[in-house]
Amino acid sequence: MTSPLESTALFHLGPVPITGAVLVTWAIMALLVGGGLIVRLRLSPRPGRVQAVAELLVDVMDDQIRETMRVAPPRYRAFIGTLFVFILTANWSSLVPGVEPPTAKLETDAALALLVFLSVIWFGVRAGGVGGYLASFSTPNPVMIPLNVIESVTRSFSLLVRLFGNVMSGVFVIGIVLSLAGLLVPIPLMALDLLTGAVQAYIFAVLAMVFIAETVGEAGHVSAKNEDRS
Amino acid sequence: MTIDWWTLAIQTINVLILVWLLARFFWRPVAAMIEERRQTAARILDDAEKKRAEAEAAEKAVAETRAGFAAERDTLLEAARAEAESLHRKRLAEADRDAAARIAKAEAAARDAHQAEERAWFDRAGDLALSIAGRLAGRLDPAVIAAAFLDGLVAEIARLPDAAKAAAALPEAELELVSAAPLGPALAETAQQRLREALGTTAALNLRVDAALIAGFELHGPHFVVGNNWREDLARIGQELRHDRRS
Structure with a gap:
């Protein structure tokens, strides 16, 4: 049994090593984009079952963004929604025999956390400009600037660690149990892993919304205050 | 790691x-x-x-x-x-x-x-x-009736106005005595005599018979008619009866 902390390259594209997580990620991307295309091509004013599920997903996502971030959903829907759908699909990909979820690998979770970190900057700058975003670190007072800077990094790191720890541990435990017991024994643990995967996807998306909303709110507030002064 | x-x-x-x-x-x-x-x-x-x-x-x-x-x-x-x-x-x-x-x-x-x-x-x-x-x-006896009505006629003549009596007394005045029945000579003479005395004239009266009088006389002068007969009496009685019924 290989260590879950290590990524083994299956093959190389030039100097670039292609790991199993990348391949599974590509498969998930193909699945999601293909499903999205199917839904897109079948969009109708009178929705079928697939379209109804898709619209339910969009509605739920919009409601979550509206309730959590207190902003209009369209600007954030694609990023938050894709994070949730991708992490959920990646977590549940462990149900496919022989497939290790990409979120069980540190690089994938780090990439997701990095994107959240960058999106906070991106949306903060869009909401309050560069000055407004940077000024958001000085709230509630400039003394808090070092702590706010550290917090912006550590909270993204916490995302990484939380998702990686939960998914990796689930896969690791199932692997251990599977190696020790029969074929049917890990099934309860796999069911629990499904629940854990859904909860972790939800937590990751909600925390991403909270981080973005916090920065957007503070940057927008500082920007508005500066405009009032000018 | x-x-x-x-x-x-x-x-x-x-x-x-x-x-x-x-x-x-x-x-x-x-x-x-x-x-x-x-x-x-x-x-x-x-x-x-x-x-x-x-x-x-x-x-x-x-x-x-x-x-x-x-x-x-x-x-x-x-x-x-x-x-x-x-x-x-x-x-x-x-x-x-x-x-x-x-x-x-x-x-x-x-x-x-x-x-x-x-x-x-x-x-x-x-x-x-x-x-x-x-x-x-x-x-009744016609002479008695005539005498009775003649008395009444004379009384009526006496109640005539003097002017009427004076006009009747003129010589040219024509006087006519109408009787209900023909008068006998004696009665005619008596009637003539009494009426001339009552009127104060000497002229003879013309005599005429009108059975419609029933009984009695009627004297026609120049400007008057004086009667005393049953026809007038009955007419007067009838008028009085009608007058009484209306009232």
Whole structure:
């Protein structure tokens, strides 16, 4: 049994090593984009079952963004929604025999956390400009600037660690149990892993919304205050 | 623990691409379809609300029209009732007038008939009285009757105005004595004598017989007629009777 902390390259594209997580990620991307295309091509004013599920997903996502971030959903829907759908699909990909979820690998979770970190900057700058975003670190007072800077990094790191720890541990435990017991024994643990995967996807998306909303709110507030002064 | 930076970069790019692809092919189209359906539903609801308002307005107009019909019907009924009442009263009044006219006409006719009958009976009574009087007079002595009526005639002449008596006393005055029955010579002479004395004249009186007098005399002078006979008496009695009945 290989260590879950290590990524083994299956093959190389030039100097670039292609790991199993990348391949599974590509498969998930193909699945999601293909499903999205199917839904897109079948969009109708009178929705079928697939379209109804898709619209339910969009509605739920919009409601979550509206309730959590207190902003209009369209600007954030694609990023938050894709994070949730991708992490959920990646977590549940462990149900496919022989497939290790990409979120069980540190690089994938780090990439997701990095994107959240960058999106906070991106949306903060869009909401309050560069000055407004940077000024958001000085709230509630400039003394808090070092702590706010550290917090912006550590909270993204916490995302990484939380998702990686939960998914990796689930896969690791199932692997251990599977190696020790029969074929049917890990099934309860796999069911629990499904629940854990859904909860972790939800937590990751909600925390991403909270981080973005916090920065957007503070940057927008500082920007508005500066405009009032000018 | 080591991190494969290549894998980190590839996964970051992968997720970014996935975000872009899903935004383009899933999130935006589905959200647009939801919004389109929401707008369609809102438009349909607005149209339905508009049509409902129109239907309510039409219903209200129909109700008002019906109320107008009812009011108009009530007005027409009231007018017809009033007209019928007026016509009824008019007919009643006309009937009353017609009945009153008919009654009055009948009463007048009855009264006329009664009067005519009364006159006829009166005439018959008068004729009967004349007949009775004539028969009674026929049973009496004509000389005695003539003497009695002659006395009355003289008394009547005495009550004449002096002017009339003076005119009768003139020599050219024509005097005529009308008797109910022919006078005998003696009675004629007596009558002539007494009347000349009463009138103060010497002229002879013309004698004439008129049975209509029944009994008695009648003297015709230049400007007067003096009578004392039963025809005048009966006529006077009849007038008095009619006068008494009317009063």
